Amino acid sequence: MSEIRVGIDLGGTKVEGIALQRRELGGQERHGSREGDGEYVTLARVRRATERDRGYEHILDVTAEVLAETERQAGVKNVARVGIGMPGSLTEAGMVKNANTTALNGRPFRSDLVARLGRPIVFANDANCFALAERVLGAARGARVTFGVIMGTGVGGGIVIADEGAPRVWDGAQGIAGEWGHVALEPERGPACYCGRRGCIETYLSGPFIEKDYLARAGVARRLVDVAAARATDPAARATLEHLTEMFGRALATVVNVLDPDVIVLGGGVSNVDVLYDAGIEALRRWAFTDVLRTRVVKNAVGDSAGVFGAAFLPK
Ligand SMILES: [Zn+2]
Structure with missing residues (x-):
């Protein structure tokens, strides 16, 4: 068998x-x-x-x-x-x-x-x-190095390497490889994170924090899906999404500069925000240390x- x-x-x-x-x-x-x-x-x-x-x-x-x-x-x-x-x-x-x-x-x-x-x-x-499933069956099939990102209530990541063999998770010296959500982008003035630091990537790219950003700009609460849909008509929604894509680009540039993956596959509820795949990738292109960005940034295919x-x- x-x-x-x-x-x-x-x-x-x-x-x-x-x-x-x-x-x-x-x-x-x-x-x-x-x-x-x-x-x-x-x-x-x-x-x-x-x-x-x-x-x-x-x-x-x-x-x-x-x-x-x-x-x-x-x-x-x-x-x-x-x-x-x-x-x-x-x-x-x-x-x-x-x-x-x-x-x-x-x-x-x-x-x-x-x-x-x-x-x-x-x-x-x-x-x-998530990263392993997307590499074997989903949006990152065939990639040598895959970075899988989950942007939901929290932000996490995983690394899968397939070099001369079956795809394997790279877990690192202390098992935290891919724990990208708690890299501090603005440790002095960013939003407070549950981990005790400020300005972690999670405080810009997780669903609850994006909704908080919108609330602070608009004065009313809206769900992320509605914020994403309102960008043509609502200046606060537009500002929230511009901030999101800018921080998304800065955050992923840290991954591209260190790991240089072939594919970055996005998962979690925030991966449904369409602007990540145009303005977000554009911001990554500006922040990554390369003139030509070959890394593909794609939406998950295996899903839940x-x-x-x-x-x-x-x-x-
Ligand atoms: Zn944190």
Whole structure:
């Protein structure tokens, strides 16, 4: 039987599982394709409520149940390649930190889950899973270096490298590679960030902060989608979007200058703001240290399912 992998996306409201089977491309490698670009068939898909209010042990139980049910529906047992995507990150001691499912914070979730399941599991945060799913199946297919950005309630990022092999998440020396949202662009006078600094990228590019910027200019609250739609008629909306695209360009220039990715793929609710793909890219062109910008900035293609697909692609 050809390669089978299972991904689990542990979210604040639901735990999702997926079982994928690789369909080989056949004898001849397609032009330009690399290992890991095969086609995948979905064998099973399972969803359960996280019910995080019921506490840590319950979340462990639900996660184990989702894996068991996914395997049962797929007609497979003890799959060796299991990946789990979750918000937050793991400390060197394997403790969860920065997860919005706060029952997990400070708990040895990885070792507890490995002990319960009796097999190794690969963990990554949701931004890394997003970048990996977009690289394998979505808008960044074929890229050597991908930077995946999630701009939603917070701002995160993940790096995927596919050089002489299957695409892999690059997690870095302390597991924070891609944590781009907390680079301070204006540490002296920028908006206060929950991390304790001021002027982090997140305070310019996350949905709640963009809406706050509009409120400060217009004196009335509007949702981001309405602000984006009103730019032709509302000067405050226009000013908010100009500020957004300028900061987007400055923020992504830090990524382009250091990582120089082939593709930057945008995800999260803010990725639906159209001006990012013209005025935003124009601002990036002005700030990046290059005369010709070859990096493609594109919208996600896998969408909301990127977390669970990306988790499935984590194990080698
Ligand atoms: Zn911050």
